[in-house]
Amino acid sequence: MTPSTTGADEVLVGFTRAVRSAGVPVTADRTRAYLSAVATVGLDDRAATYTAGRATLCGCPEDLERYDRVFREWFAVEAPPATRPVPPRPATYVDLTDEGDEGEGSGDAEAARAAASADEVLRHRDVAALSTAERQRLAALFATLQVRPPLRRAARRVPARRGDIDPSRTLRASLRQLGEPAEIRLRRRGRRPRRVVLLLDVSGSMSGYADPLLRLAHRVVQGGGGRAEVFTVGTRLTHITRALRTRDPDAALVAAGAVVPDWSGGTRLGETMRAFLARRRDLARGAVVVIASDGWERGDPALLAEQVARLHRIAHRVVWVNPHGGKAGYQPVQRGVAAVLPHVDSFLAGHSLATYAELMEVVARA
Incomplete structure (x- = not known):
């Protein structure tokens, strides 16, 4: 039309x-x-x-x-050639008699809008395809991610405006009034942060996403209320939570890199998942477990499916993040991904800052 x-x-x-x-x-x-x-x-x-x-x-x-x-x-027309020049815009003239402060303010506002637009474009770019300068800018944007730990109901009850009658507090209030009837006090079960466990694939096929995923993990550790645990998986399982507790993100990534022995190696997710469940099964019980991997499994996919199924039975939720999931035409045909899909609660993309923000929202609502 x-x-x-x-x-x-x-x-x-x-x-x-x-x-x-x-x-x-x-x-x-x-x-x-x-x-x-x-x-x-x-x-x-x-x-x-x-x-x-x-x-x-x-x-x-x-x-x-x-x-x-x-x-x-x-x-309903053919698209014009992309190289066709855009007609020049009308010339803009500046009145030199205006106050200088107003001109400077206008220029600052335009620069701010341009920077905000550039940041918004960068949020949706594939992090593996960014230049060095763009990666540095993206690293600063990770500070804008909102991290809210998921909550679970606690056994302890707390005062509330709605809920069950709190006999002890109601009785004490009545005694303070010499036995006269007092306002009925209520209580409900409190809420505590639920543990979040991140398992990050650092194999060769994930090398372009390792740095952003570690920055994401650093944000989760810093904002997880002390209930976040991070492991790297590849050819072996490595616990890096202590390194990521360093407040400065660059220093935290350097510390994490120093303790991970299998950067850009092979992928044996089934074996590393089995090792995790054998050694740190307690951390996964009732937790939100996030697995970030492209699913290129060199080992037995059946073993991987078996271990993820075991994990799903004890975890509160299992979320699989695949950096290729947000690309046009992607199909989950990798052996590892196809094997675990029946045993995960959410399958999300993980190739841009915008998808990481979506992941944080999914985790917070778990």
């Missing part, structure tokens, strides 16, 4: 939703940027409208093909 002047914003917003449905991470900020860009270049110029969308809605090369497909289907 061809958009008309009337209801143009509705047509363009609908187009951005279609692009998001196709797998492009279109946020509200990107949508506003797109509407602003189209208003600047003019909706009548189809080539400029197309190029404005590529510039504002797409964050990586993989998004461009999906964007082109949706553009053709939505507007």
Whole structure:
């Protein structure tokens, strides 16, 4: 269909939703940027409208093909060549008689908006494909992750506005009034943080995601209320919680790297899971267990499935995080993933900061 002047914003917003449905991470900020860009270049110029969308809605090369497909289907036209130049914007003139403070403030606001937009794009990028500078910026963004430990009901009861009658407190309140009737006191079972256990695959196939996953684990340890435990799995099982208790994330990652002997090695998840259940089974009981791995198992997949099934029987929830799960066209055909899928409660992507934020929300609600 061809958009008309009337209801143009509705047509363009609908187009951005279609692009998001196709797998492009279109946020509200990107949508506003797109509407602003189209208003600047003019909706009548189809080539400029197309190029404005590529510039504002797409964050990586993989998004461009999906964007082109949706553009053709939505507007029922062929997408213009991507190399076609965008018509120049009208020149902007600055009144030099204005106060200098206002100009500086406007420039600072524009810079802040540009930085926020760049950070939002970076949140959705595949962490394994980032440059060194982008990885450094992403490391700073990990501080924005909201970590809330999951809660469980405790045996001890606490005062509450709703719940069962608390006879002892009610009686004491009555005695303080010399036996006169007092307000009835109530109580309910309190809540305590539930343990979170992270098992991080550090084999060769996961090398591009090892650093971000360790930064995620550091955030969980720092915000887990002392109830988080972290292990690396590859060819052997290594407990790294003590190293990640260091407050500085860079120092914590250096300390963790010093105690892990099997970086970028092979993958024997079945054997390491069996070792975990043999030695640290108590940590998994009633816990939320997060396994971060791509599932490229060199050992026996049946052994891995058996051990994850055992883990599922004693844990509160088992969450499997696969960095390839959020990529277009991914199918869980790896032997390890296919073997464990019947025994996990949630199967999530784990390739970007946005997916890590989603994981933290799943864990908090467990």
